[in-house]
Amino acid sequence: MIFRLATLPDLDAASIVVRTTFLANVAPLYNPEGIQTFLSYAQAEAWGLRHSQGHNTWIALEGERIVGVAHVRDGNHLSMLFVLPAHQRAGVGRALLDILRRESPDSEFTVNSSPNAVSAYQKYGFEATGPETVTSGVRFVPMRLRALSKPNQLPDPTSPSGTPAAGAAGAPSVTADH
Numbered sequence: 001m002i003f004r005l006a007t008l009p010d011l012d013a014a015s016i017v018v019r020t021t022f023l024a025n026v027a028p029l030y031n032p033e034g035i036q037t038f039l040s041y042a043q044a045e046a047w048g049l050r051h052s053q054g055h056n057t058w059i060a061l062e063g064e065r066i067v068g069v070a071h072v073r074d075g076n077h078l079s080m081l082f083v084l085p086a087h088q089r090a091g092v093g094r095a096l097l098d099i100l101r102r103e104s105p106d107s108e109f110t111v112n113s114s115p116n117a118v119s120a121y122q123k124y125g126f127e128a129t130g131p132e133t134v135t136s137g138v139r140f141v142p143m144r145l146r147a148l149s150k151p152n153q154l155p156d157p158t159s160p161s162g163t164p165a166a167g168a169a170g171a172p173s174v175t176a177d178h
Contacts, residue, residue, distance in 0.1 A: 010059055069096075
């Protein structure tokens with residue numbers, strides 16, 4: 001598995017991953033307004049605009065195919081984390097989160113989790129900071145993950161073995177055996 005920062009040409013394929021996974025796993029929990037709001041947010045054109053405003057996206061690739069996406073605003077707000085259904089529960093999402101944490105070890109991370117992903121975020125260490133909320137039809141639970149006290153204790157997706165590494169945060173392109 002290769003993990004790297006997305007480029008503008010990657011956003012069409014990343015958008016397909018996000019929209020496909022959303023429609024399969026999250027949309028059944030939303031009303032039509034929420035579905036449309038999210039699908040508009042996940043369009044490649046809107047995503048490209050956010051990138052021009054400083055948002056970043058990490059992607060997980062199996063060969064040349066994008067199988068996972070982590071989209072981050074302000075360096076510490078996870079606005080989208082999606083892994084194709086066939087690749088879920090295989091460590092792809094955790095590896096993407098580990099990369100984000102290693103990139104910003106002093107940051108507290110936040111996410112507005114879909115109701116069906118709350119338990120997955122809790123397993124990673126996120127905690128709810130408020131009740132479920134609905135905005136423009138999008139249902140979410142606000143959550144946060146405290147800053148790392150020992151960032152080098154995380155598995156290092158930049159290392160082929162995935163073992164913790166002493167030293168600097170991840171590189172722009174990494175390979176990991178996850």
